[in-house]
Amino acid sequence: GAGVSQTPSNKVTEKGKYVELRCDPISGHTALYWYRQSLGQGPEFLIYFQGTGAADDSGLPNDRFFAVRPEGSVSTLKIQRTERGDSAVYLCASSPEGIVRETQYFGPGTRLLVL
Amino acid sequence: AQKITQTQPGMFVQEKEAVTLDCTYDTSDPSYGLFWYKQPSSGEMIFLIYQGSYDQQNATEGRYSLNFQKARKSANLVISASQLGDSAMYFCAMREGLGSNYQLIWGAGTKLIIKP
Numbered sequence: 001g002a003g004v005s006q007t008p009s010n011k012v013t014e015k016g017k018y019v020e021l022r023c024d025p026i027s028g029h030t031a032l033y034w035y036r037q038s039l040g041q042g043p044e045f046l047i048y049f050q051g052t053g054a055a056d057d058s059g060l061p062n063d064r065f066f067a068v069r070p071e072g073s074v075s076t077l078k079i080q081r082t083e084r085g086d087s088a089v090y091l092c093a094s095s096p097e098g099i100v101r102e103t104q105y106f107g108p109g110t111r112l113l114v115l
Numbered sequence: 116a117q118k119i120t121q122t123q124p125g126m127f128v129q130e131k132e133a134v135t136l137d138c139t140y141d142t143s144d145p146s147y148g149l150f151w152y153k154q155p156s157s158g159e160m161i162f163l164i165y166q167g168s169y170d171q172q173n174a175t176e177g178r179y180s181l182n183f184q185k186a187r188k189s190a191n192l193v194i195s196a197s198q199l200g201d202s203a204m205y206f207c208a209m210r211e212g213l214g215s216n217y218q219l220i221w222g223a224g225t226k227l228i229i230k231p
């Protein structure tokens with residue numbers, strides 16, 4: 001498909017485990033964003049990539065969260081030592097260049113549940 | 116302080132009526148963009164409409180229009196001739212700056228339910 005894809009769509013894990021969430025952006029989009037959406041709230045920004053580099057990671061809540069985009073396309077959000085408070089929908093978005101006017105196109109999200 | 120405020124947690128509207136969803140924002144940056152997204156129960160964020168701070172005219176996209184009142188810092192979404200498929204969460208979001216600030220700042224959303 002032509003849109004942003006995310007896998008897995010759902011992930012259930014136990015407290016303390018490590019998880020990886022994958023995002024495949026729209027082909028050719030250099031900008032990639034991760035957001036977290038808790039139940040009943042709007043999304044919160046986590047991190048932004050321009051190409052392979054993290055241009056802004058100011059939204060990552062702590063050092064348990066890390067994200068990579070080694071080849072400037074697919075990105076992986078990694079969460080170590082998961083906590084129940086990490087349960088949320090993790091949304092990935094991409095845009096062509098990352099400029100202000102650009103629409104960010106979102107994937108369907110990964111629903112993470114930490115038991 | 117909240118940067119994006121959506122004061123209507125929920126709204127019920129009769130099918131075929133027009134509906135206005137409120138959004139006020141707070142920024143000191145003269146350059147910013149305002150976005151509206153729709154999130155159906157499936158969870159995917161769907162872009163609806165964009166308004167730039169320097170745009171002279173209010174944005175329109177099909178049945179969606181944005182009532183942009185810069186002095187009041189409001190950017191209300193108007194949906195004309197509502198349809199059952201419009202039932203969803205609606206989020207207002209803002210992006211500040213000319214290029215150094217990449218994140219979207221989001222409101223809490225409004226849940227819109229269209230009644231048949």
